[in-house]
Amino acid sequence: MTKQKNNNVLRFMTCGSVDDGKSTLIGRLLFDSKMILTDTLNQIEKTSKKRGMNAIDLSLITDGLQAEREQGITIDVAYRYFTTGTRKYIIADAPGHEQYTRNMVTAASTAQLAIILVDARKGLLTQTRRHTYLSKLVGIKHILVAINKMDLIDYDESSYHQICKDYLQFANDINLISPGVNIEFIPMSALNGDMIVERGDFLKWFKGPTLLEFLEKLDTSEDIKESTLRFPVQYVCRPHASDNKELHDFRAFMGRIESGLLKVNDKIKVLPSGHESEVIEIRVGDQLINEAIPEQSVTVSLSNEIDISRGDMLVHQDDSINAVKGFTGMVCWLAEVPLSLSRTYLVMHTTRVSKVKITQIHHKVNIQNLEMENAETLKTNDIAQLSFKLAQPLIVDNYNDNRSTGAFIIVDESTYHTVGAGMIQSIA
Amino acid sequence: MKKLLTHLDWLESEAIHIMREVAGQCSNPVLLFSGGKDSLCLLRIAEKAFRPGRFPFPLMHIDTGHNYSEVINFRDKKVRDLDERLIVASLEDSMKKGTIVLKSNDEPRNKYQSITLLEAIEEHGFDCCIGGARRDEEKARAKERIMSFRDEFGQWDPKNQRPELWDLYNAKVHKGENIRAFPISNWTEMDVWQYIERENLELPSIYFAHKRDIVRRNESIVPITDVTPIKAGEKIENIMVRFRTVGDITCTAPVESDADNVNKIILETASTLITERGATRLDDQTSDAAMEERKKEGYF
Known part of the structure; x- marks a missing residue:
């Protein structure tokens, strides 16, 4: 490993059921890319021996919490890091079994790529379908189907092709196949290290990239939206109390570009008020820049004094978007306490909070067969389409058009727990 | 792109x-x-x-x-x-x-x-x-x-x-x-080190390699100070060390190093074999x- 410069970040999640070898895959990736350090390895070796295993159990690398070590399963999302010189990687390791759907949705929410593990002996299972459905629901644009445990089917090429074919058929059935979505397949054995970092000796018939090569080359720049400016204001800077007299009238608006580009001299308007202005300065710290790009946190100064506070959104003047008082979206219920239609909740969306009422449960998704069902309430891990009535106007986009302005969380008004996660599908 | x-x-x-x-x-x-x-x-x-x-x-x-x-x-x-x-x-x-x-x-x-x-x-x-x-x-x-x-x-x-x-x-x-x-x-x-280098951040001097009196105790390097005195039978050495974390003296150990600037620390970090806490936090080693x-x- 050498000193890295000018590389970007790739965030991905791994999903598989309990014994698809998911933790082994991550362990292998970290181990073979030399990211496991000796003291960690010593500890893993000790634990492996304690459990009566001969070889080092690489899956222990990603096991974090005591309860998991005791049960030998992953029960919460764990984040891991490695870097290659080309890229920095953030892995969200999501648990596979059904009762932890919410953890998978959590991991998926920040991922650009989902690696879905399939046991080559078993082919497509209910879990595979569920993971794929959830990845689609949370809007992941890149899906890698890792067909693992090839060593246990003698690296058989025709079985591999059959699984690819079955998967594409399923992807087609749930309308996953579309121009913006990229689906790839790699046969591998995480246990033996075939096609993870090294190609190994038994998969010569496979001409595609290894997992690491795939990760290094994956182009996510097309996922970034440069067309529609969304700049939610997080904080207003008013250093009027400063000793520096020049700053007495200084006012600037702080936030992160969620999508689109913001340039000096751009004509903008503030939503929901509709007041118009022009950008005179954009800074990152004390450095002036001419153009801010998506995901960049900046400080923006405007040409005239207008009333702007946290929760407002800057957009370009020619944008037709308006604040709304209601929407319909898909929600994953996260809390142990079921949804109550008679209560009010809080919705947190970009930097704005509103009280909401849920006006209707349209249907619930049966996560086993992906069919729609009627529902009176929602329990933990349920996924359903709901309609919301808002007390405060929000500036929203459809989640499929814009992840940042289409996503929201539901917060319990009395406990303040995060009880639901939602994705906007349509307005009102 | x-x-x-x-x-x-x-x-x-x-x-x-x-x-x-x-x-x-x-x-x-x-x-x-x-x-x-x-x-x-x-x-x-x-x-x-x-x-x-x-x-x-x-x-x-x-x-x-x-x-x-x-x-x-x-x-x-x-x-x-x-x-x-x-x-x-x-x-x-x-x-x-x-x-x-x-x-x-x-x-x-x-x-x-x-x-x-x-x-x-x-x-x-x-x-x-x-x-x-x-x-x-x-x-x-x-x-x-x-x-x-x-x-x-x-x-x-x-x-x-x-x-x-x-x-x-x-x-x-x-x-x-x-x-x-x-x-x-x-x-x-x-x-963190790359950011320190890019932003040219000043750090306390103990992060950089310096000569210090230490003893070797249970595979760790223990600096000799008022609150961590030498024990019977130990031998003081004066060697080049740097700290990878700073904290309470009694539970922060230095590592042997010649890295006396940020750039050298980055190179050393890139080739290091021991995780940060494992090497330098005496209090995390008690149990898994x-x-x-x-x-x-x-x-x-």
């Missing part, structure tokens, strides 16, 4: 965003500042997040009383340069009050920091503490939220964390409860689950 942020710009931008969310959502936050490299990165991020305004929070140091004087002098100079407010919450005050009772005088004090921290939170009514913890430091931290909820007793319940989705952070708490916010959760030790236990008790 469209322009993407480089990894350091992305990490910096994420950290700024998190800090501004704390400022926007919390009514009385505080930033924990030890003089260590991670908290120095936090200060640079706070400058980028809030200048030309003032920081919307004071800084606070939980002082064990066992510090290298270089670090304390550095801490005070940094606060003066920034012209921000520093609160020092001292373990020795808690000891005088009787809320911390040491089993023996030379006992490492790190684990008692949580008591003083919780007392300071209560005294000042803080609803959020911003800290420089990273998920790559230790296994239990890998599952920590960016905004982590603590109950009235400062306890962290790993099985009952608030789910955290997208970058929608829920920092809402009732009186008495609080949030620990970790803006550099997604940074690794390497990222040591950190998880301490976090449940309210440790940072």
Whole structure:
């Protein structure tokens, strides 16, 4: 490993059921890319021996919490890091079994790529379908189907092709196949290290990239939206109390570009008020820049004094978007306490909070067969389409058009727990 | 291809965003500042997040009383340069009050920091503490939220964390409860050093290789100081060392190194074989689950 410069970040999640070898895959990736350090390895070796295993159990690398070590399963999302010189990687390791759907949705929410593990002996299972459905629901644009445990089917090429074919058929059935979505397949054995970092000796018939090569080359720049400016204001800077007299009238608006580009001299308007202005300065710290790009946190100064506070959104003047008082979206219920239609909740969306009422449960998704069902309430891990009535106007986009302005969380008004996660599908 | 942020710009931008969310959502936050490299990165991020305004929070140091004087002098100079407010919450005050009772005088004090921290939170009514913890430091931290909820007793319940989705952070708490916010959760030790190099950040001198009197004890290098004296049968050596973390003297060990500038430290970090905590924190080696236990008790 050498000193890295000018590389970007790739965030991905791994999903598989309990014994698809998911933790082994991550362990292998970290181990073979030399990211496991000796003291960690010593500890893993000790634990492996304690459990009566001969070889080092690489899956222990990603096991974090005591309860998991005791049960030998992953029960919460764990984040891991490695870097290659080309890229920095953030892995969200999501648990596979059904009762932890919410953890998978959590991991998926920040991922650009989902690696879905399939046991080559078993082919497509209910879990595979569920993971794929959830990845689609949370809007992941890149899906890698890792067909693992090839060593246990003698690296058989025709079985591999059959699984690819079955998967594409399923992807087609749930309308996953579309121009913006990229689906790839790699046969591998995480246990033996075939096609993870090294190609190994038994998969010569496979001409595609290894997992690491795939990760290094994956182009996510097309996922970034440069067309529609969304700049939610997080904080207003008013250093009027400063000793520096020049700053007495200084006012600037702080936030992160969620999508689109913001340039000096751009004509903008503030939503929901509709007041118009022009950008005179954009800074990152004390450095002036001419153009801010998506995901960049900046400080923006405007040409005239207008009333702007946290929760407002800057957009370009020619944008037709308006604040709304209601929407319909898909929600994953996260809390142990079921949804109550008679209560009010809080919705947190970009930097704005509103009280909401849920006006209707349209249907619930049966996560086993992906069919729609009627529902009176929602329990933990349920996924359903709901309609919301808002007390405060929000500036929203459809989640499929814009992840940042289409996503929201539901917060319990009395406990303040995060009880639901939602994705906007349509307005009102 | 469209322009993407480089990894350091992305990490910096994420950290700024998190800090501004704390400022926007919390009514009385505080930033924990030890003089260590991670908290120095936090200060640079706070400058980028809030200048030309003032920081919307004071800084606070939980002082064990066992510090290298270089670090304390550095801490005070940094606060003066920034012209921000520093609160020092001292373990020795808690000891005088009787809320911390040491089993023996030379006992490492790190684990008692949580008591003083919780007392300071209560005294000042803080609803959020911003800290420089990273998920790559230790296994239990890998599952920590960016905004982590603590109950009235400062306890962290790993099985009952608030789910955290997208970058929608829920920092809402009732009186008495609080949030620990970790803006550099997604940074690794390497990222921290690269950021220090890029931003040209000043650090306490003990981070760089220097000659120091040490003894070798249980495979660790123990610096000889007033609070960590030599034991019978040990031999003092004077060797080149540097610290990879700064903290309570009794539980922070240096590593052998010739790296006397940031660039050399980066090269050394790139080829290092031992994780940061494993090498230098004498208090985490007790058991596989040591950190998880301490976090449940309210440790940072």
